[in-house]
């Protein structure tokens with residue numbers, strides 16, 4: 001039996017840091033939305049052991065460090081399964097980019113294995129142990145408010161959104177981005193945020209953005225270019241370096257993405273929609 005699925009990217013429509021915890025993580029308040037872009041994952045049950053083949057963008061890490069491999073090991077270990085798994089991952093998303101690529105691959109692996117080999121395992125706990133963003137992807141939610149360190153999820157209903165994403169080709173690790181933050185704020189005003197989206201006048205913070213711009217100035221250039229392309233609600237996603245803006249239609253997003261790609265041929269630029 002084989003399962004094939006898309007490991008969708010996310011963007012953060014707002015990210016507030018409430019404070020640093022004793023365990024080194026931060027209490028956050030964020031709205032995460034699933035996009036129609038992603039990596040492709042194929043999962044098949046097989047002989048004992050985990051085997052992973054990665055194609056597409058180069059990650060430069062050994063297979064055992066890949067979150068897909070770690071998710072499969074964790075799931076099969078938790079259900080004491082004698083069977084193994086063959087995994088094929090085709091990477092389309094840039095890594096360490098604020099799009100949750102690795103986390104989404106891990107979440108998709110857990111979902112695929114839960115379908116192929118149902119077992120009484122605590123999927124949410126396995127997901128949280130793999131990373132703060134993994135619980136969102138393990139539930140395959142279109143949109144959610146995420147609190148705690150990202151694992152406390154409240155599903156949200158949002159209007160469909162058209163976006164343009166731009167990444168300047170610089171990797172930013174989440175650990176570094178959190179390490180740059182010196183000041184903390186209050187919780188997100190989610191009802192105001194949702195009302196702003198509906199009016200195409202969105203206003204949401206990203207408390208990681210100023211620290212990343214200070215250390216990785218090209219992120220400031222990406223934000224300015226997205227604003228210059230007429231996009232609304234321009235922000236960095238998560239820990240960066242991908243930034244995004246909202247367009248009022250699919251055609252407007254495609255036009256803005258084409259203009260940006262022409263002006264910045266070295267950047268990774270995509271039009272996307274939520275879903």
Ligand SMILES: C[C@](O)(CO)[C@H](O)COP(=O)(O)OP(=O)(O)OC[C@H]1O[C@@H](n2ccc(N)nc2=O)[C@H](O)[C@@H]1O
Nearest residue numbers: 024025026028103131132133149150174175178238239
């Ligand atoms: C920036 C976001 O993408 C927003 O959705 C996430 O908060 C990051 O989630 P992630 O990449 O899954 O992060 P993890 O792999 O759990 O943690 C990587 C590192 O980021 C920092 N980290 C992460 C999440 C969090 N709530 N507080 C943190 O301080 C910690 O230094 C941690 O060692």
Ligand SMILES: Nc1ncnc2c1ncn2[C@@H]1O[C@H](COP(=O)(O)OP(=O)(O)OP(=O)(O)O)[C@@H](O)[C@H]1O
Nearest residue numbers: 066067095096097098099100101102103105133174
């Ligand atoms: N399948 C994977 N895809 C991408 N990165 C992976 C994967 N497995 C492990 N990693 C490691 O995880 C690191 C973070 O990658 P990822 O793409 O998840 O970051 P991100 O987009 O910043 O995610 P987030 O928004 O969750 O912080 C990479 O630098 C890479 O070394």
